[in-house]
Amino acid sequence: MMSSSAAYPPLNAPGGNMFNNMPGYEGIGAAGFLPPPMPTEPVPPPQPMPDNWDIPALTEDIAREALKDFASSHCCYGSDPADKGVITNMEPFNTFRYRLETFTEVRSHESAQKPYEGETADFYTQPAPQPWEVQAKPPSLFTNHTEEIRVPYTSSVKECDGCHAKGTKTCQNCNGNGYKSCTRCDGSGKKEEQDCGRCNGTGKDKCSKCNGKGTLECDICKGKKKLLTYIKLKVEWKNNENDYVVEQNSGLKIDDLDSVSGKELFKNSQYMAYPLLGFPDHNIYEASERLIKEHQSKFAQTSRILQQRQTVELIPITKVNYKWKEGMHLYYVYGKENKVSAENYPDSCCCVIL
Template sequence: MMNSAAMYPPLFAPAANIPGYGDYNVSGGYLPPPMPTEPIAPQPGSIPSDWSIPALTEDEARHAFKDFVSSHCCYSSSPADDGVITAMEPHNTYRYRLETFTEARSTDWAHKPYEGEVADHNPQQAPQPWTVHATPPNLFTDHTQEIRLPFTSIVKDCHTCVATGKEQCDACKGSGHKSCSVCNGSGKNTDGDCTNCSARGKVKCSDCKGEGMKDCKTCKGTRRLLAYIQLKVEWKNHVEDYTGDQNPVLKSDKLRSANGKELYKNNQFLLYPLIGFPNPAMAQASERLIKDHQSKFSQTSRILQQRQTVELIPITKVVYAWKGKSHFYVVYGNNNKVSDDDYPATCCCTIL
């Protein structure tokens, strides 16, 4: 066989020698997907007409407050037990979530230790990246698959060890020995000469058995590599949420983590924005995000499916009277969490 080191550069083969990749930069990043033969327009989904929001009852608010207080060792239960609810103000909001599931493809040169495989580089044209079959995962699931492109593999000398199969031992820097750990390289200890190193201050390197060289990590000592064009297929679910303006009674960090109740879900190849939604800002966010996703991700990937979800985040400000003063707490989320940053009956306690 002809010396591959003379044919190809040290690290990888030139694309000009791979039929079908002559004018193609193999390491050129993500590859734009082929355009569909006919553009596919999104279709409007069925939007429910009833967006009614169930109100929180006083019993539910009181029970949530008692659970909240009992989880804090320094909170007295008196406000929760004796406080009288005087008002309940709804501050409910919605969370819109858009998911765009894409498939992206890129190529790069890869190599592995040569183990006698047949190099299939020949005059037959290698398949283009978007024509190679790849099995996708479940929808809206991230996954990566690497595929060796047929008719692109060659055998070449290892560029790391220059086809010697050996490289310098990292542990001893090629010397074949290391400092004695018993005497710290002095050759002496409290009893006189160090017996571990025979008073030499150094011992044979156990990593390379005193040779100063080890098998090359790149070729595993085989001296040669199988180099090929590797196709990387990446499926990714791009998720973006919108919860609107700052809620007047709930901090933004708690609003973002709030457990919502799903009211609407729709998935299609390409989505149509919300129509008839009672909150104009939410409908506008839907239109903006869908347009942005379809424009941005179609440049470097293939959009396989989109999904939009609307969740209700119940938020109720509960005003109560205790010891002649008015206080409030906030019950939020589908699981009735409580937020109260100014609880009126706390004490100092020490955990032993």
């Protein structure tokens, strides 16, 4: 066991913060981050690509039912175009969506204190573990979570400065008197030449905040009179996600695709992702290469990367042209949910809901 004089400076050392010279926690309270340890796992080899990239073509019946559902979900839309319109052409514009998720762990620390409740004051007993040596159990992969941990061997007990170890503070509402001037008689004790019924002629109202005591429990030590001071380690797990959708020339806005899912063609989770070399659409390979580099550059220096996951979906998009009342119209059916976009639906009116 390391002696206290060798391990850490005395509690009353010049400079104030007793944690300043603790190995791994120097300059506590200053802005910055705790650099993660360097990764030791090798980059994995490329993953084989699946062979089946097709998605079944949309049938006219499904396209019509999708438009019917769309019309019925709008109170101002009539059902005739969906029921009686004649589909003249259906053209697929299926596209790919690539998603990269990087699951990271970030650690930061600060000096903290809490009301003392009998915890062991273990400061000085042995050197504290380094920030990245403190045990913290991560949540399920690719889920966000935050945990605060009291670092072992950093705890000490001190008297509460806020109340000078009394456990109570003077009530500011009544200046410690326990009462205030009666609001009904303005402190005179009389109302219309009779004793005030509110204060029984005393001219005083019991302070409602301190219940007449004149003191309140100290809000710092919660009446315990002492504080436990320690180093608090904050551990944040975060799933960082970026998507890329290959441009398609159907006329449907790419933003519309954010609300739908597609057919999952590829999903791979490992310590370090590798660009999807050999993917049939070169745009996906380029997107995977670019996003992997961006995530490495953005997260590797300030976070510990625990896992990366790549997903490729084939999103169905069908442009449907149809004829109704001598006019030509179109709509889009997209996503596994068969969602519809029909900006110029031909049978609509202005509804007034009373």
